[in-house]
Amino acid sequence: MLDVLANGHSHSIPFLVCPIGSTPTILGITWLAQESPLIDWTLGIVTFQEQVLIALEEEADPDLLADLPSQYHEFAKVFGKEEFKVLPPHREYDIAIDLLPDAKLSPGPI
Structure with a gap:
């Protein structure tokens, strides 16, 4: 689960790490339906009707x-x-990284 702050409220959404080629992120239909963002498909921009505070x-x-x-x-x-x-x-x-107990580091190049 990934904690997300959007539209002024936080919630947890499933977040899966998987090889999806050059696509940086896929937004699921559950999230899209819940948040109802404005999507400009031509420009590839997702915006919200209210301003969201990202960093303070x-x-x-x-x-x-x-x-x-x-x-x-x-x-x-x-x-x-x-x-x-x-x-x-x-x-x-x-x-x-499991280390061996009492192992000695031998001098020399690694």
């Missing part, structure tokens, strides 16, 4: 944008110093 906590550092190519400006937050201070949250598809 942190804005990108304007100095960072000067050094960042314009196609990456919308992702500027991930290049900020704050993002490097914390690990990403655990997810259901995390992969465990």
Whole structure:
């Protein structure tokens, strides 16, 4: 389940990770019927009749944008110093690395 904030309220929707080619996301009919967004099929834009608050906590550092190519400006937050201070949250598809107890690291190239 994926927690989503849309139209001013949050809810959980099924979110499946699967190979779907070059399509970034598929919105299910259940979600579309529930949220009733306005869809411009020609431009490929989904909008809501009410403004949705997406981010309030942190804005990108304007100095960072000067050094960042314009196609990456919308992702500027991930290049900020704050993002490097914390690990990403655990997810259901995390992969465990089982270490051998009392194993010694041998010097040399890896």
